[in-house]
Amino acid sequence: MIQIQEPVVLYKIRSIDRQRFLIDRPTVAMIGRLDEFFMNAGLDLIPADDLNAVQLEVSAPVLRKVIEWCDHHKFDPPHDEARAGTGDMSEWDTNFFMVRHSVLFEIIRAARDYDIPGLFAMCCQIVGQNPEVVMAGLLDDDDDDAVGGVFRMRVQQNAPAA
Template identity: 30%
Template sequence: MHIIKLQTSDGEIIETDIQIAKCSGIIKTMLEDCGMEDDENVILSMVNSTILKKTLEWAEYHKADAQPPKDDESKEKRTDYINPWDANFIDVDEDTVFQLIAAANALDINGLFELSCKRAAILISGKTREEIRNMSSLINH
């Protein structure tokens, strides 16, 4: 098992298996195409340690899954179905959901992005404009 060190925006260094980290298209590109060495810290200034740990938890569970292309328009993408593990994983507060969306987008983790967006859609369903506007302030913190 090869280990990689990921440095978060709050300065924490998190070690993880390189194959798990490669669930991120950005990290995979940095390692494979940009000549970055495995022993270098990968600086992830766009994500804090709490959200990165949550992201890595998702990646650990889904490491064997094939990652769909970002522009995949399959019917599966449009379904409301969320498997039980993912449903439990994403059952978090609104702030965490929006931070996961931002992290998954920045790190290019399509499956986590889709899951987080599905959860956000559930959270805003039935809310008034004002309630959604108040939620959107979470995105800009």
């Protein structure tokens, strides 16, 4: 029996500092708010090539790390909060989290703001705090006037060439 693979569709996302990234649909699905945005806006029904990049309010280095983690874990079972923080981390995850503290806390913020529960739980495990304590230490989006809110995404369909 010949197995036919579906073509990989890549979506464009852009960091706050305008660096572009290409991610596949299973990776988009790992980023809860981005996945919800795609479904609610009907972007899954529009060919990916016809879409401009969706901008996320995250710096390129942090977005690169978030995408790397999501891509690595995209076929894992869904995150289970009851088991969060239990067990050992894989060698890959241990190496992934060997970053400066400032980068780790930006990853935590992105995981919280963009609803990536597995990444958020692992970050909490790394810093040795439960998720409630970590969330209490982060500013609410309403208080973050300097950035104007972390969750802001923009997308538009490319206009047909005239």
